[in-house]
Amino acid sequence: MTLELQPSRRGFLRQTGLLGLAVSAVTFLPRMAYASWNKAAFGAKTMADTYKAMGVDSPTVSADIQLNAADIAENGAVVPVEAISKIPNTTQISFLVEKNPAMLTAQFDIGPDTLPQISTRVKMGQTSNVIALVKADGKFYTASKEIKVTLGGCGG
Amino acid sequence: MNRREFLHLLSAASAAGLTLPLDPARAEKAAEALYDAPAFGNVSLLHITDCHAQLRPIYFREPNVNIGVGAMANRPPHLVGEAFLKHFKVEPGTRLAHAFTFLDFERYAALYGRVGGFAHLATLVKRLRATRPGALLLDGGDTWQGSGAAMWTKGQDMVDAAKLLGVEAMTLHWECTYGQDRVKEIADKDFAGHIDIVAQNIKTQDFGDPVFKPYVMRVVNGVKVAVVGQAFPYTPIANPRYMVADWTFGIQEDNMQKTVDAARADGAKVVVVLSHNGMDVDLKMASRVRGIDAILGGHTHDGVPAPSIVDNGGGKTLVTNAGSNAKFIGVLDFDVKDGKVSDFRYRLLPIFSNLLPADAEMEALIARTRAPFESKLNEKLAVSEGLLYRRGNFNGSFDQVILDALIAEKDAEIALSPGFRWGTTILPGEPITMENVLDQTAITYPYVTLTQMKGSQIKQILEDVCDNLFNADPYYQQGGDMVRVGGLAYSCDPTATAGNRIGDMELNGKPIDAEKTYKVAGWAPVSEAARDAGGEPIWDLVARNLRARKTIAAPKLNLPHLKNVDGNLGLAG
Numbered sequence: 121m122t123l124e125l126q127p128s129r130r131g132f133l134r135q136t137g138l139l140g141l142a143v144s145a146v147t148f149l150p151r152m153a154y155a156s157w158n159k160a161a162f163g164a165k166t167m168a169d170t171y172k173a174m175g176v177d178s179p180t181v182s183a184d185i186q187l188n189a190a191d192i193a194e195n196g197a198v199v200p201v202e203a204i205s206k207i208p209n210t211t212q213i214s215f216l217v218e219k220n221p222a223m224l225t226a227q228f229d230i231g232p233d234t235l236p237q238i239s240t241r242v243k244m245g246q247t248s249n250v251i252a253l254v255k256a257d258g259k260f261y262t263a264s265k266e267i268k269v270t271l272g273g274c275g276g
Numbered sequence: 277m278n279r280r281e282f283l284h285l286l287s288a289a290s291a292a293g294l295t296l297p298l299d300p301a302r303a304e305k306a307a308e309a310l311y312d313a314p315a316f317g318n319v320s321l322l323h324i325t326d327c328h329a330q331l332r333p334i335y336f337r338e339p340n341v342n343i344g345v346g347a348m349a350n351r352p353p354h355l356v357g358e359a360f361l362k363h364f365k366v367e368p369g370t371r372l373a374h375a376f377t378f379l380d381f382e383r384y385a386a387l388y389g390r391v392g393g394f395a396h397l398a399t400l401v402k403r404l405r406a407t408r409p410g411a412l413l414l415d416g417g418d419t420w421q422g423s424g425a426a427m428w429t430k431g432q433d434m435v436d437a438a439k440l441l442g443v444e445a446m447t448l449h450w451e452c453t454y455g456q457d458r459v460k461e462i463a464d465k466d467f468a469g470h471i472d473i474v475a476q477n478i479k480t481q482d483f484g485d486p487v488f489k490p491y492v493m494r495v496v497n498g499v500k501v502a503v504v505g506q507a508f509p510y511t512p513i514a515n516p517r518y519m520v521a522d523w524t525f526g527i528q529e530d531n532m533q534k535t536v537d538a539a540r541a542d543g544a545k546v547v548v549v550l551s552h553n554g555m556d557v558d559l560k561m562a563s564r565v566r567g568i569d570a571i572l573g574g575h576t577h578d579g580v581p582a583p584s585i586v587d588n589g590g591g592k593t594l595v596t597n598a599g600s601n602a603k604f605i606g607v608l609d610f611d612v613k614d615g616k617v618s619d620f621r622y623r624l625l626p627i628f629s630n631l632l633p634a635d636a637e638m639e640a641l642i643a644r645t646r647a648p649f650e651s652k653l654n655e656k657l658a659v660s661e662g663l664l665y666r667r668g669n670f671n672g673s674f675d676q677v678i679l680d681a682l683i684a685e686k687d688a689e690i691a692l693s694p695g696f697r698w699g700t701t702i703l704p705g706e707p708i709t710m711e712n713v714l715d716q717t718a719i720t721y722p723y724v725t726l727t728q729m730k731g732s733q734i735k736q737i738l739e740d741v742c743d744n745l746f747n748a749d750p751y752y753q754q755g756g757d758m759v760r761v762g763g764l765a766y767s768c769d770p771t772a773t774a775g776n777r778i779g780d781m782e783l784n785g786k787p788i789d790a791e792k793t794y795k796v797a798g799w800a801p802v803s804e805a806a807r808d809a810g811g812e813p814i815w816d817l818v819a820r821n822l823r824a825r826k827t828i829a830a831p832k833l834n835l836p837h838l839k840n841v842d843g844n845l846g847l848a849g
Contacts, residue, residue, distance in 0.1 A: 194512040
């Protein structure tokens with residue numbers, strides 16, 4: 121933390137045109153993930169079916185997963201969530217939104233020597249528990265947090 | 277200004293018949309008793325918040341309904357009326373009792389006069405600075421919005437007034453409703469070298485970079501004091517998101533801890549948070565973040581005479597809230613010894629305009645900024661037979677006037693009006709001017725809407741807003757009051773869980789049908805689509821209605837039937 125503001129990073133990216141590049145690079149990511157696309161899990165309509173398709177059997181609630189998200193979503197269409205796993209040998213981090221029509225919203229495979237820290241955005245139609253599901257040494261662990269989605273207005 | 281100069285000014289003003297209806301000797305005595313609080317310690321902070329652009333003295337009635345639920349029940353700030361006086365040991369019938377409570381409001385308002393006004397506030401600030409050299413003046417935000425003149429000048433009148441008053445640092449909420457570009461323009465141009473906007477919890481959407489300084493350091497009598505900013509965490513939710521499209525907010529508790537730690541590492545011996553969280557959120561944050569000496573709070577407009585002292589394992593944190601509408605100034609005196617705070621004194625001083633002569637320079641500035649708008653503001657629309665006020669959890673009599681106008685002018689079955697906590701008070705027999713109407717409605721998204729809504733949708737809206745008010749976890753609250761409802765009867769159990777608080781919804785004695793469609797009028801929509809659709813500004817609709825009615829009988833408040841809150845100390849008459 122410093123007192124200096126840091127507009128320079130964006131300024132630099134803008135100047136060099138890297139901002140556009142950084143955005144377009146994101147569009148390649150899903151294709152890279154196609155190899156391990158679990159269609160049954162992403163299409164499942166209940167938590168039980170989702171877990172079944174993922175091979176999850178009664179996951180353990182773990183304090184070693186940090187799930188960072190706002191208490192109230194600023195925009196239900198893009199809710200930033202971050203999961204940091206301190207569980208050794210983490211190989212996968214998934215995000216599930218309990219009250220979405222399809223619960224599994226994102227799944228990331230973590231390679232060896234990769235920091236198990238993932239930030240993404242999920243879409244939420246209503247107030248719901250959001251679950252970070254971590255796979256480590258073949259076992260599953262969770263952390264969850266309620267994120268409120270409200271109609272807005274009427275404040276203060 | 278020392279005490280003698282002040283008293284001289286007071287008697288001079290009185291002799292000239294300018295400001296004081298009171299007998300001068302009595303006025304001096306009353307002013308001394310209120311404002312000559314002895315200085316204490318070596319670091320003083322003066323705190324104003326939520327003035328909502330009220331530059332001139334006004335009346336402001338405190339609520340008779342301010343219910344706390346769960347752990348928040350029956351403790352500050354959720355105490356009203358006699359329970360409030362008893363808790364804070366304030367003598368009934370006194371000036372202080374009138375300032376802090378709604379009790380016998382009409383009677384005491386006539387006796388003790390108007391409150392607030394920046395010219396009177398400026399006099400008191402000078403007086404406090406005289407006894408507290410180096411005192412820092414901090415503004416908790418909601419300063420640029422709340423009046424017609426502020427809206428028409430895009431906050432410029434308030435920006436100039438804050439600079440003249442000598443504010444050192446401020447944080448934000450309604451300021452943001454002029455749009456992020458306007459806020460940055462003021463921060464970078466008008467405020468440069470004068471006022472720092474501080475907000476550890478406003479970041480850019482893309483990279484999460486800070487938009488403002490998270491804190492500023494000032495040296496007061498040789499002591500390094502850090503002022504950390506906490507803007508209203510739910511600005512993009514409670515107000516239109518498109519106005520701050522590139523910014524993200526939130527409570528950001530982890531970052532608050534990091535900011536406090538950074539300020540301490542930077543040598544701060546005193547760390548205060550200038551907060552727009554709302555008091556319940558501040559109390560929770562104080563219990564979880566370590567290293568904060570005091571949270572100077574606003575947003576919920578609670579005039580709380582004594583700080584709540586919160587233990588957080590790492591020490592103790594004072595939590596204050598300094599009311600609204602420039603009615604109060606908080607004075608926090610710290611004694612800092614051996615590199616840390618060893619003792620404190622706190623006072624929340626009400627600004628009684630007839631005890632504080634107007635500061636000439638500030639008065640001239642106010643007159644100058646108002647001049648182009650005077651004739652519009654002064655238009656008398658109607659005369660009110662009853663007391664008109666807004667503040668309260670469920671409804672206010674001025675809100676009822678707005679609801680009645682919406683139903684009449686839009687030929688609606690039901691009307692909804694936002695549960696804002698700003699808005700001034702009009703005494704019985706006074707005219708309702710255009711300025712009064714704008715004091716209740718002056719926002720940058722004032723469009724009137726008329727919508728066909730299913731019964732189930734209406735229920736969802738009421739439940740949603742009610743959860744923002746009564747969620748048992750303060751971090752899920754937004755700090756406004758309940759949406760005001762016209763035409764529709766309902767019951768409310770504040771102690772129930774989300775989705776289960778609202779019941780018995782009826783229109784003209786018939787139960788609301790979840791599937792049936794009703795004609796609902798409202799205003800202040802937050803969506804971009806509503807902005808693009810436009811619509812008549814609410815103040816024009818209300819003004820039209822009042823002009824036609826000429827005399828406004830005391831409105832009958834549409835209030836919900838409350839459940840499970842009997843005996844709650846946040847509920848009175």
